[in-house]
Amino acid sequence: MLKTHLKNTKEYQPGLSIDCVIFGFDDNQLKVLLIKTGYNDSWSLPGGFISKDEDIDTAAVSVLHSRTGLKGIFLRQFNTFGAVKRNQDHFSSDALAHFGISPEEVEWYTSRFVTIGYYALVNFSRAIPQPDNSSETVQWIDHNEVPELILDHRVILDKALETLRTELNLMPIGYNLLPEKFTIPELQKLYETILGRTLDRRNFLRKIISIGILTKLDEKKSNVAHKAPNLYSFDKEKYEEVLKNGLTQGW
Amino acid sequence: MLKTHLKNTKEYQPGLSIDCVIFGFDDNQLKVLLIKTGYNDSWSLPGGFISKDEDIDTAAVSVLHSRTGLKGIFLRQFNTFGAVKRNQDHFSSDALAHFGISPEEVEWYTSRFVTIGYYALVNFSRAIPQPDNSSETVQWIDHNEVPELILDHRVILDKALETLRTELNLMPIGYNLLPEKFTIPELQKLYETILGRTLDRRNFLRKIISIGILTKLDEKKSNVAHKAPNLYSFDKEKYEEVLKNGLTQGW
DNA sequence: ACAAAAGTGTTTGGCGTACACCCATGA
DNA sequence: TCATGGGTGTACGCCAAACACTTTTGT
Structure with missing residues (x-):
């Protein structure tokens, strides 16, 4: 979520972000697309901000597209996370200053954020993980072997999976997760x-x-x-x- | 949602609001608590803003409490609404100026808002509708006879009811909607x-x-x-x- | 006594669950 | 030929849906 392909922070809806839990299926495993930032070597969900002139659903589609190269995918909002302390103490002012981020932007990064959670079902073989820059790692990880995540991302991930399980009873799935031909x-x-x-x-x-x-x-x-x-x-x-x-x- | 018991707008999370669909049951009718503002005589869902030092769930509880006097009630987040144009052109700058609202606050009211939807199930007989001020009407209205609502509140209401219907299959209800003794x-x-x-x-x-x-x-x-x-x-x-x-x- | 609503029991069919056998293939 | 996994059919039991009669009470 750190400054990468960001526009000026003023163009974004303040205090609001998007986090995506992107599920793929490969090798008989349910996998999740995770990101390791160069910033502090910790894993996180792919996320992003919302342009002031952009619907939140559209913003979610953008995040998905920028990370997997995919469009027209099953994508669903499942919950909004807004505990006050969910992102407290995540970015230290010092560290941000060290990265050469302006005081104005430091305020942006250290302020309270509410995040809207989306989960996506994507075709593993067609998705191409796309790091923002060289210091970033984007990787599919088995949902049973997810490492420690930043902030409340673990909670978000769990809630996404719980939602997926519930919705499995209400709709068919598979079209978005499997290749065209399957057994x-x-x-x-x-x-x-x-x-x-x-x-x-x-x-x-x-x-x-x-x-x-x-x-x-x-x-x-x-x-x-x-x-x-x-x-x-x-x-x-x-x-x-x-x-x-x-x-x-x-x- | 207009200036009433508001603190200085700077103490609120910007661009983010809460809207509550409060259901009650009386006279064999499912009713919804609606508000008619003195501002422009149109009906709306009870809503509010989120203090910067307040969890979103807590903010929703506050809205519910301030409108019904109730606490410890069934309250559930069901969706977040964030189309760009959902609140475009709702407050005209002129009208706001007329109400003596400062330019700074005019910017607040006319800016883009994302709203988090909660629905509540409350005991009709115990709830006491509480208008913020004398120009406001707070009223229970049969869910089949809801008048035109501001913004996208109709969409929010419909989505709440749809969610309630789905969740009816996953959990028992009634405890929050009926009196202690019932048939x-x-x-x-x-x-x-x-x-x-x-x-x-x-x-x-x-x-x-x-x-x-x-x-x-x-x-x-x-x-x-x-x-x-x-x-x-x-x-x-x-x-x-x-x-x-x-x-x-x-x- | 009559109308309207409440209380109770039975039958039936479909679906979910459990289970056993045969087939095809690679080692 | 054997182990492993794929394909197919059947029997049972439970629960949901459909349905009819009796009971109570106010008018």
């Missing part, structure tokens, strides 16, 4: 990983098929150990419809 | 009103009883036409437990 076991692994528990293979198949959002392809996955699983794709049209109307029954 | 038909009416559809009496009874949060009292409602219904109260302890753990099945 049922892969989809099941995704659900299991998010929910944190195992599901019965046969029941999962029946249920996911009954939703009517999958198209069975006349193609099998190749180069795999054991029996080759069938490939499926999402029926985008029906998928969107169910997304809008919601599921009647959860997991 | 099953009353509770059912509450659910029906929120959901906007009728429910089967017998199935409702079975389901609500099976949750295990009701205590059947040895007392019947008096002075009613027809057969006197039994009175119930909530088992607060079990109610809280279910609130925390969530329901497994919805309506």
Whole structure:
């Protein structure tokens, strides 16, 4: 969140920021895109500020785009975090001065911030982590192996995951997280990983098929150990419809 | 939201406000607490600003308390609204000047605002609508008969109701909306009103009883036409437990 | 006695859960 | 040929939905 590609701070909505929890799925793991800043070597969620002439949703899209190169992605606001002390004592005036930041901007960075949390589901293979500068690291990290995060980002991350779990019962997911062609076991692994528990293979198949959002392809996955699983794709049209109307029954 | 019991605007978090959708239940109607300001005779949601040294949740509690006199109530953040043009052109500089507001404060009122939406469930009979001043009207209005509201307050209200409907499936409600003693038909009416559809009496009874949060009292409602219904109260302890753990099945 | 609302029990169907067998593939 | 994982079908049980009759009370 430190000065990077920033405009003059006056062009931003003061005291308000955006933090994104970006989920991806790879290697049967639910991963989160995290950033290690050169500033103090600590990990954080990708975030940004809100231009005064920009909707907050648009600002969130910008953050996502600038970090992954992706557009038109599933992105959802889930909570706003506004405890007074959530960012107290994060930036010391001295350190900021050391970076050559003006007193005016120091006030900006050290003032109280409320942050709006968004979570995104993105296609891991298409996303290209983009550091702002050379001193920054952008990396996918397994959600079970997230290191200590700055501020209340751990709380934000947990809340995002909790929200995702709840919303899993209200809408279909997978379209945004999986490649175009995928197998049922892969989809099941995704659900299991998010929910944190195992599901019965046969029941999962029946249920996911009954939703009517999958198209069975006349193609099998190749180069795999054991029996080759069938490939499926999402029926985008029906998928969107169910997304809008919601599921009647959860997991 | 106009200058009333305000401190100096500098003590508030700039560009950020709170709006509360306060629900009450009376006369078999779901009602919303609305405010008509003396400023321009239009209706709005009760709202307020956030002190720089105050958590946003605390600020929401303050708004609720100042409008209803109630404390310790069910209050929940549901969404943050931040379209750029949501409050454009609401206060004209001229009008504000006319009210004797300083140029500095005019800038405050006409600048871009992001608002955090909370919804509350309150006991109608205990709440005492409290106008800020004599030119203000605070009134309970049936949720089906809400007049035109300022800004995007209609959108906020709709979103609150939508959220309430969804969360009805995840948690018990009623404790905050009904008097201490109530009948099953009353509770059912509450659910029906929120959901906007009728429910089967017998199935409702079975389901609500099976949750295990009701205590059947040895007392019947008096002075009613027809057969006197039994009175119930909530088992607060079990109610809280279910609130925390969530329901497994919805309506 | 009649109307209106409250209280109670039963049946049925669908879905979620549990479970067993066969098939395909790589080692 | 064996281990591993994929694909398919069935039986059971519970709960939600649909539904009818009796009871109480005011008029």
